[in-house]
Amino acid sequence: MFFAACHGPQSRVKNGQVESVINQAPDEGGYLEAIGIGAADPSATTDTQRKALSRDAAIVKAQYEMLSMVKGVELTGGITVERAIETDSSLETRVKAVIKGAEIVKTEYTSDGGCVVTLRLPKDRVQELVAAKAQ
Numbered sequence: 001m002f003f004a005a006c007h008g009p010q011s012r013v014k015n016g017q018v019e020s021v022i023n024q025a026p027d028e029g030g031y032l033e034a035i036g037i038g039a040a041d042p043s044a045t046t047d048t049q050r051k052a053l054s055r056d057a058a059i060v061k062a063q064y065e066m067l068s069m070v071k072g073v074e075l076t077g078g079i080t081v082e083r084a085i086e087t088d089s090s091l092e093t094r095v096k097a098v099i100k101g102a103e104i105v106k107t108e109y110t111s112d113g114g115c116v117v118t119l120r121l122p123k124d125r126v127q128e129l130v131a132a133k134a135q
Contacts, residue, residue: 009033009106009118016111032069032121034102036062040113050113058117059104066099066119073126081126091129098129 012018018037038057040050071082085092099121106118 009120011106011108012037012116012118013108013110018110018114018116030123032066032123032126033105034062034065034069034119034121036060036065036117036119038115038117040115044113047113051109051115054109054113054115055107055117058107058115059119062117062119063099063102066102066121067095070095070099070121070126094129098125101125 012035036058038054038059038061040054040057044050044053071080071085073081075081075084081091081095085095102119102121104117105120106116108116110116
């Protein structure tokens with residue numbers, strides 16, 4: 001338990017700024033991990049509005065990145081999830097639902113109201129999705 005706490009998601013914001021270089025290991029251990037960076041509408045008048053809008057934008061971007069990763073996962077028989085979706089349109093709906101259920105493990109705000117969100121999806125959820133497709 002202590003080991004897991006020590007290896008949480010890495011910080012992407014330093015001194016109120018998004019780092020210039022973001023190193024990612026998106027397929028590590030039992031998880032797929034994606035980050036999204038979002039900015040607020042400049043016309044938002046309060047800090048709360050800017051944070052809410054930038055967080056929403058960051059979540060959508062991270063989900064898009066996660067979708068790209070999941071589509072590239074290779075299934076039994078050497079076919080990818082993306083290829084399987086081409087033959088089973090209901091699989092795409094299930095993939096999107098699984099991604100929307102990805103856990104937000106870190107939310108960081110920048111000094112200008114931007115946001116960086118880290119999403120994590122257990123690989124076993126993707127495997128369950130694939131198993132359900134096979135049935």
